[in-house]
Amino acid sequence: MIKALCISATASNQGKTILTTSLLYHYKKSVRPFKIGPDFIDPQFHEKISKTPSVNLDINICKKEGVKWLFSNYSNKEFSILEGVMGFYDGMDKNSSAYDVTKLLNISTIIILDASGSYITLSAIIKGLKEYRKDNTIKAVVFNHISSQGHYELIKNQIEKDFNDVACLGYIQKDLEALSSTHLGLALKDCEEDKIEELSKEVLKNIDLQKLEEITKYEKEEIIYPFEKVEKIDKHIAVVFDKNFSFLYHDNLEFLKEHFTKVSIVNSVNDEIIPSDANSVFICGGYIETKESYERFENSKNFQASLKEHAKTKKVYGECAGLIVLGEVCDDKKMLGLLPLDFTLNKRFIRMGYYDNDLGITGHAFHYTSVSSKIKGEYTLYKKKGEYEKDAAFKNNNVFGTYLHTMFRANFQKIKRYLV
The missing domain is CATH 3.40.50.880 (Class I glutamine amidotransferase (GATase) domain)
Structure with missing residues (x-):
C-alpha cells in the first residue's frame, strides 16, 4: 500500500504548480513525482524540489497499458504525486487528460480552485466537473487566493452542504509572502531551497494533510511489461x-x-x-x-x-x-x-x-x-x-x-x- 494523488484544476495558472511544489517539498524524503502529458519543464521543477526524477505519463504516446506499467514501475516511494496538465478534462481528445490518466490508474484527484471574488459559484463549478463525467476521480478540493478564514468557511459550508463525496482539504491564502519576495511565475528552478521551504510552509499551513493522506491510500498493481521487447x-x-x-x-x-x-x-x-x-x-x-x-x-x-x-x-x-x-x-x-x-x-x-x-x-x-x-x-x-x-x-x-x-x-x- 502506498499513497498516490493527482493535482488538477479547471485551467492553467490556477495554482497546480504551487500546490504540487509545496507537497513535493513537504514529502521530499519519500515522494516520486509524475507529470501527465509530454511537458519537459514541470518535471525539471519536480526533480529540483524532490531530488527524485519525475516521470511523464502520456497515454497518447505510450498507450494505456504502457502508462499503467510506467506508473507501477516508477512508484517505488511511499508517495506518488502526479501533476495534471491544463484543466482536468483538457486533453481528452487525445486520451491524455488528467481525467484519462487518473481514471486509468484509479488515482484520487485533488482539484485546486481559484476562489478570488467568489464563494457559492465554486460549488457550481465542482458540480459541473463532477457531472461532466460520472466516472471522474475527483475526491477533494483546495481553494486558492482565499482572503480570510471567514471567506473559506463560507465556501466550505456550501461545499459540505452540496456534496458528500468531495472533501474540503483547506485553502491557500492570497498574497503569500514567499511569492512576493521572489519572481516565481513559477521559475522555481531559480529559487533558493530556503525560499521553497518557506513557500511550502505558507501554502500547506491551512491544508489538512492528515485528511489528504487518508484519501490517497493506493493499492499498487503489478503490471506485465507491455512494450515490445528489445534485445540488449x-x-x-x-x-x-x-x-x-x-x-x-x-x-x-x-x-x-x-x-x-x-x-x-x-x-x-x-x-x-x-x-x-x-x-x-x-x-x-x-x-x-x-x-x-x-x-x-x-x-x-x-x-x-x-x-x-x-x-x-x-x-x-x-x-x-x-x-x-x-x-x-x-x-x-x-x-x-x-x-x-x-x-x-x-x-x-x-x-x-x-x-x-x-x-x-x-x-x-x-x-x-x-x-x-x-x-x-x-x-x-x-x-x-x-x-x-x-x-x-x-x-x-x-x-x-x-x-x-x-x-x-x-x-x-x-x-x-x-x-x-
Whole structure:
C-alpha cells in the first residue's frame, strides 16, 4: 500500500504548480513525482524540489497499458504525486487528460480552485466537473487566493452542504509572502531551497494533510511489461544532457541504460568531449537558439570538435535543439554544420502539440524555428494525414535530427536505425 494523488484544476495558472511544489517539498524524503502529458519543464521543477526524477505519463504516446506499467514501475516511494496538465478534462481528445490518466490508474484527484471574488459559484463549478463525467476521480478540493478564514468557511459550508463525496482539504491564502519576495511565475528552478521551504510552509499551513493522506491510500498493481521487447545492444551510447540540452524524458534515459551496454552523460556546457569509444550520440532537446545558451555553446570548442570527429564514422541522433545544433546556422548563429539546414527563429511557434509521423510514431513538438533544407526530408509531421504536412526530420550520412520528441520505450524499433 502506498499513497498516490493527482493535482488538477479547471485551467492553467490556477495554482497546480504551487500546490504540487509545496507537497513535493513537504514529502521530499519519500515522494516520486509524475507529470501527465509530454511537458519537459514541470518535471525539471519536480526533480529540483524532490531530488527524485519525475516521470511523464502520456497515454497518447505510450498507450494505456504502457502508462499503467510506467506508473507501477516508477512508484517505488511511499508517495506518488502526479501533476495534471491544463484543466482536468483538457486533453481528452487525445486520451491524455488528467481525467484519462487518473481514471486509468484509479488515482484520487485533488482539484485546486481559484476562489478570488467568489464563494457559492465554486460549488457550481465542482458540480459541473463532477457531472461532466460520472466516472471522474475527483475526491477533494483546495481553494486558492482565499482572503480570510471567514471567506473559506463560507465556501466550505456550501461545499459540505452540496456534496458528500468531495472533501474540503483547506485553502491557500492570497498574497503569500514567499511569492512576493521572489519572481516565481513559477521559475522555481531559480529559487533558493530556503525560499521553497518557506513557500511550502505558507501554502500547506491551512491544508489538512492528515485528511489528504487518508484519501490517497493506493493499492499498487503489478503490471506485465507491455512494450515490445528489445534485445540488449552491445554498444556504448553518449547522451548530451546539460543546461543547453535539458529536455530528456527520465524513462528514455532509463531505457537506454537497460538496453545499451554502456551509457555516458556528456555535458557540453562544461566542454566535455564525446568518448572516443562511443558508438552513437543522442543530443537532447532544449535551448540552443537563445543568446545565453548560444554563448555557452560557443565556449564548447572541445565538445564541438569531438562531435564532428565522431560524426565522420558513427551515428548521431539530435532531437529539436539537438536538430538545430546539427544544422549550419540559426539566424546569424553558426552551428555544427553536420546537416545542410538553415534555421530561422520566429516570433510565433511553428508547431505545438501532438504529431504523428510517416513511420507510425506519435510524439510531441513545440518549436519556434522554421527550417530551410538542401536535402530531402526523412519524414513529415502532421496532426491529420494530408493536412499541413511538412518535413520535420533530416538525415545526412550518419547524422539524423528531428523536431519530434517521443518516448523510446514505445517506439524504439521505429527509430533504432537512426540511433544504432
